Amino acid sequence: MSTMLDQVEETPTPSAAEEVSGRLFLQTLATAELLNAYLGVELGFYRSLSKDGPATAAVLAERSGADLRYTQEWLAQQAVAGLLTVSEEAVFSLCDGVHETLVDETSPFYAGGMAYIAPAMGRALPSLVAAFRSGDGVPLTSYGADAVTAQGALNRPAYENSLIDEWLPQVPEVQARLADSTRPARVADLGAGVGWASIRLAEAFPHISVDGYDLDEESIARGRRYVADRGVAGRVDLEVADITRPLPRDGYDVAFFFECLHDLPHPVAALEAARRSLAPGGSVIVMEENVAENFTAPGDEVERFMAAAGTLWCIPQGRTETGSEVVGPLEIRPARMQRLSETAGFTSLEIVPIEHPFWRFYRLQG
Ligand SMILES: C[S@@+](CC[C@H](N)C(=O)[O-])C[C@H]1O[C@@H](n2cnc3c(N)ncnc32)[C@H](O)[C@@H]1O
CATH class of the missing domain: 1.10.10.10 (Winged helix-like DNA-binding domain superfamily/Winged helix DNA-binding domain)
Incomplete structure (x- = not known):
């Protein structure tokens, strides 16, 4: 029995x-x-x-x-x-x-951007299959308007809720420089996307001016509408520009790369251009993926997300130029950041003590 x-x-x-x-x-x-x-x-x-x-x-x-x-x-x-x-x-x-x-795009929990990633990737899939064979890149425009919506909506909750009150206090010198009303600071937002970080910075620090640069025309066009809607048009200027080349203006007290360095075909050139654009005493702040210090397989969910986004999104978009040295989200580890920073001529790189499941923050100087 x-x-x-x-x-x-x-x-x-x-x-x-x-x-x-x-x-x-x-x-x-x-x-x-x-x-x-x-x-x-x-x-x-x-x-x-x-x-x-x-x-x-x-x-x-x-x-x-x-x-x-x-x-x-x-x-x-x-x-x-x-x-x-x-x-x-x-x-x-x-x-x-x-x-x-x-529904609430400014909520810290807003996840609508995630729903736009798969449709955008799906639109680019035929180009991606061809690119895997040819080795060519796939430009952001091949992913359609949903890609711009996804990129804007994914990081916006963090800029709306964490950038000013949680992150900048961890870099007190930079925060103090932005808050100094006697010497209005000039800020660059490099690879600004639709400009949510630029907008939030301008709102929080009423004396600063922000130049946001991005290569994507659709992102800049949408960003200009958001800038006008939020009433910071006089102090936020969004412009189409290639940030891997000398920047249109300089004299920046702070230059931010918000989650875009790993996408760029020439990350060292972009860091070098940012360094040359700084005012004396200025800093570059890089927000990048919080991937493990070493390649780990199988990886945790962050690692898996970065690996999956790398093949379908970041590497193809970063290979649109010949001689591309795109790093991708999986390999932008601290040791790699150190090498990029040194090659671009910075004398110091420190990891900012900000705990975030997806992002790690670096301050580059010199
Ligand atoms: C992952 S998105 C991040 C956008 C924005 N910083 C954010 O956090 O929402 C990367 C951005 O880099 C921009 N980009 C890529 N290559 C560029 C280049 N060479 N010059 C300027 N922007 C570039 C893309 O158009 C895209 O908007």
Whole structure:
């Protein structure tokens, strides 16, 4: 007679292939659910359920200008996925936490940018396959407008909530220089994207002026609209420029590279241009990926994310120029940063004591 214990012991352990297959199924599920979240952000469904309140499918479709049948299906999917609740009267409401993660773009928990990564990568996939064969790069424009949305939205919560109150106090000299009203500081935001860091810096330090440079025209165009909306147009100037070449202006007290050095085809040239653009006593602050000190395989989730983003996003975008020396997010480790900094002529590099799961901060001087 078999006991319950025997039955448990008889359960076959999953084979390695079953485990990998199960993992891939969960990743397929996660991708499909994330793409449904993209629909909810893009079509304004989450925003409407938050701003105008719970709704039936007919009401939400009417409010959002969407087709009823598709809206019904999306609402059912969201309820099954656990992001919405549904009442007996078929009225749908946001679950706790969804407003902060998928509606409020300034919330520290906003994750809507993540929903835009996969669609942007998907658009570039044919070019990526060709690039893997040819060795060419794939420019940001091949990833479409969703790529600009993703990049802007991913880091914005940190700039809105942490840059001024949590990070800059860890570099007191830089913070004091920015706050000095007697000698208004000049700041460069290199690889500024859509400019959220520039905007936040200008808001927090009312005497400074910020020049934000980025190669991508769409990012600069959107950024200029955000700058105007936030009322800092007189002190934030966003401009299309290649930061691997001598910068259009100089005399900067602080030059920031916010998560862009690893993307650049010529990181040393960019650091050198930044160094030459500094005013006496100025510093360069680099925010880069918080990857392990050495290559680790298999890696933790941060390492895995950086490795996956590297193949699909950063390396191809950084290989758009001949002779590219793009580093990528997986290899921008402290020892590599030290070498880049020394080669670019800096005499000192220190790691700033800011604890963050994704980022490590460096201060370069000299
Ligand atoms: C990962 S994004 C970071 C954007 C922004 N700093 C942020 O944190 O949201 C990297 C940025 O570097 C810009 N970039 C890449 N190569 C560049 C170059 N040679 N000159 C100027 N910007 C460049 C890209 O267009 C992109 O906006």
